[in-house]
Amino acid sequence: MREEAVEAALGKIGLDDKARLLGGQDMWSLPALPEIGLRSLVMSDGPVGVRGVRWSADDPSVALPSPTALAATWDPRLARRAGRLLAQEARRKDVHVLLAPTVNLHRSPLGGRHFECYSEDPHLTGEIGSGYVNGVQDGGVGTTVKHFVANDAETDRFTVDNVITSRPLRELYLAPFEAIVKNAHPWGIMAAYNRVNGVTMTEHRYLQNEVLRGEWGFDGFIVSDWMAARSTAGDIAGGLDVAMPGPVTVYGEALAGAVRAGEVDESVVDDAVRNVLRLAARVGALDGAPPVVTAPPEPLDGQALAREVARRAFVLVRNEARDGQPVLPLASARLRKLALLGAAARDARVLGGGSATVFPERVVAPLDGLAAALPDAVLTYAVGADPSEELGPAGTGFTLGAVCRDAAGDVIGTRSLPGGQVQWIGGDLPDGVTHDALHSVEVRGTFVPRESGEHAFGTRGLGAFTLTVAGEVLYDGVQPLSDAADPFEAFFGAPAERGRIRLTAGEPVEVSLVHTLDRRDDVPLPAVMFSFLHGAPRRDPDELIAEAVEAARGADAAVVVVATTERVESEGFDREDLRLPGRQDDLVRAVAAANPNTVVVVNAGSPVEMPWREDVAAVLLGWFPGQEGGAALADVLLGAEEPGGRLPTTWPAALADAPVTEVVPTDGELHYREGLFVGYRAWDRAGTAPAYAFGHGLGYTTWEYESLEVTPAAAKVRVRNTGARTGREVVQVYLAPQADTVERPARWLAGFASVEAGPGECAETEIALPARAFEIWDEEAGAWSFVPGVYEVRASRSLADPRLTATLELQPAPDAPQASPGA
Template sequence: MTNIRAFPDSNFARRGAESRRPHLWSAGPLEQTYKKGHGYSSPPLLPKIMSFNVEETLASLSIIQKIKLLAGLGWWHTESIDDRIPSMRMSDGPNGVRGTRFFNGVPSSCFPSSTGLGASFDVDLAYKVGVALGEECRAKGCHILLGPTVNTQRSPLGGRSFESFAEDPALNGLIAAAYINGLQSVGVSSTLKHYVANDQEFERFSISSDVSERALREIYLKPFQLALKHSDPWAMMTSYNRVNGVHVSESSWLLNDILRKEWGFKGLVMSDWIGVYSTAESIKAGVDLEMPGPSVMRGKAVERSLAGQKLFPSDVDDRARKVLELLQRAYASGIPFNAPEEGVDTPELRKLLRDAASDSIVLLKNDHNILPLSSNVKSIAVIGPNAKYAMTSGGGSARLLESYTVTPLEGIQSSAKDLGVDVKFALGTTTHKYNPLLDPYISLQDGSGKGALLEFWNEKPSKHFATAEPSLNDSLKPCVWSCTTKGSNCVLLDGVDETKVEKECYYRYTTSFTPDESGTYQFSLILAGRGNLYFDGKLAIDLSNAPLLGDSYFMGLGTADVKVLIQDLKAGQSYKVEVQCNNHEYIKQVPIIPNWGGLRIGAVKVIDPETALRDAVNLAKASDVAILVVGLNHDWESEGYDRDDLELPGLCNRLVSEVLNANPRTIVINQSGSAVTFPWIDEAPTVLQTFYGGNELGNGIADVLFGKVNPSAKLSLTFPKRLQDVPSFPSYGNKGQEHGRILYNEGVFVGYRGYQIKNVKPMFPFGYGLSYSTFEYSTLKCSRVSSEGKFIVTFTIKNTSQVYGREVAQIYISDEEASLPRPQRELKGFKKVALKAGESKAVEAEFDREALGFYDERRGSWVAEKGIFSVLVGASSEDIKLKGSIELMTTLSWVGL
């Protein structure tokens, strides 16, 4: 694997050794000064650590107090103990800092999804993103960010594929390490997750990932191992699933033998939320902290285990010590405890968000050099379901309330205006799985601003409340608590005054809906409970009596998404929308998750599919250039479920084909967190892959389209021609499970390794991406391999175009004489090189024995066998530009990092 010196220009490189210190903050203030919003490479000037001695504090606690530390306080805090131990705050990541609320939280910056950041192949950018996330954590009083995610993308169908950086362990682990170094440089703990083999959402709490130890070591554990080698994550999160029959949260082999003993991890291990299934077993295995609180598997159960000597006080001490050690870091960070939450919005942050969005965009095709767009273009048709909405992130715990968003349409309009280019929009087709939320079109009934009023009662406020009989004229008892909200998706896991509102309660949501277009609208409602939607005083949707269940909310116990058509709405006219609900039935079924239920209201103007397609095609014909923005969204890619196929939803593919036929100067932009198939790819001259781009998605796209940014990203995962070509097919998800287990039949041949070994050509290979520049590779040299397995690779890259550009050079290693089947080539290092027009630069990458080794289950160790190895330097996993060789004279064997 590359030594950190393979990235000589990066902050990641300079901080590599420093980040491995056991107690980064314990020595007091660091030497450099940090200014908020500036100097992403510099750590903050922090106050000296408060007087907090871990061992003295631990010794002062009673056994009951120590037990208390082993589980969380609510969703986002650790437990406190009198005035000695405050609560540490944590927040979901990995592409933003939500804060402590799902409901009515402080708006947040949303960075590109991890697959997009991985596609940048840019450790400097990952470091900067980590620092910026750390800044926002500090503003929100957050000590622990729950990220990054480095689960291997075994299949593009995975609901959370967009949360991980890559299908390749080297890219995954090295980008994660840079992210961690940036985040922790500002005193915020990272939480590397989800350890390990948490690669699908189907039966994620119970499924057993049955995998050989070799594949586990080389593919699934490797990104965690690399992150630990090149950074020092202060926390780790266990996954929900079992590995070879044993839940990870109960696996002493994974947590103690490998993570702590073999790799030397010194930090805290927490569970995923409700991911602890035992008491003594999880504590002995090494899970320090059960999340969330209140505890289900600890607390009194630990006391009982102590009495039965299934546990001993020393076991409790071992776990509590890790909580206190992380608390010591929290003290040292200077982040206040129980602080008010604030947002961050600076020009520097907005620039970074925009840079990250554009740097994550992959140019897949540009056959006729339509891009970049020039002033010769006078009219642009922007078409597609992803153009008018900002698809900033995938769904689930990665979702957050963005501080602001820029849609692709808005970004294109802004850039086109500067050039005097006319832009018109046509929807073309719809692809939503759930109706879009009401959010842009709602306002408070009293006229005081945007949003809705939410009122709560502990007792039924009227006889007909939340029944099929309209009760809008009934006089209601005074509510016990109320609040306003900006949105129509209220996930009431938090943000409710629990001192006034009981868990079983009644609530009413009231707002004014003002459409921007006249016509018939389809309204929809999902409830975590029972109730009804009334539109302008009339019952519209009845979910009050034994409604059908869907797959929404926790445990899939929300109602089905029920829809109704409401006709003849007028643009600009306001209509009253009211939902009355009780959550009793829902709360009884999910007692282990503290919450008050929730509701989701959507609405969309009904369109005739054929008319929408025809309008889009006609607009494309009448324009100089058509820009099609299609893809998936957080309804299709989300935590909680996997995709069924790799197709674009609805009529997307037909729309693309018909617009391509209407205008040969069509640019297709696909937005998805993972791979999809493009049946029209041969007809499309220009194609971009944008992933989920965060706040500045629209501006990032426009910057690439109009040439303000020369695209430099490369695919962080393979795009197959069809689902059957994916190496994990068919052993994946609900169609591949065998009585509660998934067989990892492909072994080490995951991602591009599998396509190459089977000689299956993908649609676009791993590491692929074009530029407006052209590059030439030359003069490859490989040093002799030392007795420890170290060697250096050097080569030259030249920009042979007239345009400044950046090229990602990828270094692959191939074992020509292996005693076991090995991949044809494996990524072991990469370097992003910036070059002016005509400029050449020498690139140097240093490697160690890890770049040569494989895991030998017979020996229980890593082995690099003596013999000849090929060194392959390329622009992608398939586009190899240079080939050299090295020779290892003596077989090496080792255990650990």
């Protein structure tokens, strides 16, 4: 019935409306066609929350932990629950399609957007991504799995040509997409900016039409990444259904004109429109077509789920014994004084930077979470070290609003501003305001400092600014267009300090930032984007560290929270190194020297160097933990819950040890010369040891692996909880070929499962071994080929910690294609 409704609607649409339907009408939506009962389809960024059509903190969203955190749970069922929560949020905001999940791989630790991807391993990525997509679509909301394909770094991402031979392309980079199409049937795929082997992805007929739609049977719609579509005939022929954003796109009038000129066959346009109408039918936006989901799942508590995902994602990589007992969990009943240190402990970074940003209604920082969980007077706090040397958007202590004026200076609209960012894109403007009439925006209100001293103020954005604090004009000038290579960074501009003024804690002052719009003609869509920035008084770094050391010296334990910043991990650029910014390494060393019970919490979305890791008692990786991260941290540190995470990516001791680091193209090309050997596959080949292996993670109990039984289809593993408390174990199964006639990694993840058991109890799990785990892509044959032989099957706690092994000998099937020699 749904397909019949799609065909009936298609038959009623003329060429001009067909072409118009395939291009965005604005930043986030496609046009409605009321005459056929089609409502406007609305899309929204993810993947940790649903921002909706307004990029503003006055339209809050639940903020879940980062995708690296979700992958660290190694739990597709939890990912599915997270997806259902996001569908619930999407429905609340009238969103039909979530622009997520991101399933590109952690090819190099320098990738600036790794926090938004899941893992270095394609199987783990595919399993977590499938859970996420199933969950979102359980709620009747579409997904767009992205970025198809090989968008594994940010440098020159709009133009880079990623040169990849067919085996790694199939076995690594396409593999998560293929698994998700098979296991979750996503309703959408997003085409990436980059080229692959010379062809721009939005025009890649082979990968989009022959592989994705043909081989895999994908029947959803393909949407461009924003501003990725550049060729009318090339994109439609290459399989791109929708070009975003609008209203100016390569489709619409240009596409209708190409059909009339004989450059494009109208049947190709019909195929694209059919895919869009099928999406509309699935989400309930097409009259006469029953939606896939008529009754959404039971509502979920967003705060509770965000807290659960965070604590299940924390990876305890080190937990040394002191006085015969591991330092963690901290015995809260015996804690007389706990020192909490680090700027990120007070002002937590809960998500990564860029288009994935959402604005939660509340953020529980580590200081908030521990203060709520501990008796009064137990917790002491000191800044110790601040990771950021740049100003951030005005936040704590500010009460702000926006006043819009026309060229005559008359007020034409107002809007509240929970923070100092103004991001109005397309039609997202205050009531009564139009882009044509809008001449200037004033951010104004009051600021109550929490510290006395010299406060810094600044701006981010393009155009003219007048900045006034406490009646003093700190800046009156123009910020010109940035020369940043990445359009995303150029569009937002860079933070700039404009002046300083001494203020007194607790005494309110009036603040104002007047921004006169930059009326350039080359922007792809109308937008008002700028920020009012603030920085607290700077103190001597040595003095701050000394204060932290003094607090740690008198405490039973010290918890140091270290973090990256938005200038380290964000969309639009790759990292240059893995060092923690600022004096944070010095802080950790100094505190560890003063207190043997030093615990370090790493607030970063991807690996950082930890040169002090052997000098501290415990290291807990917290990722970007979402809005409830501080509450989850208190749960784990104090033992109410155990840290449930395992590493989804190898954690190097130093960047110099990492086997794959190249992310900068040469003459426009980035050659994936490492082939099949990325992540732990590359570490194995190099023969070097990382700081912490893929899959590593400690809990608060111990496990014995008692038995392993294997067949070609599955591994059955029985484990026993030999500790004193209930715990969860992630059983990982790796395959290691014992002799090879073809080049393959030394071992690879074939399956995994989580089990839970009380003290002394056993748990048994059967982990499927997919047929693909025993196959390779034969480049000569252009097909998947089974590789017979002897395989060692390893039931492991991590890649580096196998507990049980069994041998599996697989004979060639009479009719199965065999790998070509040297494939």
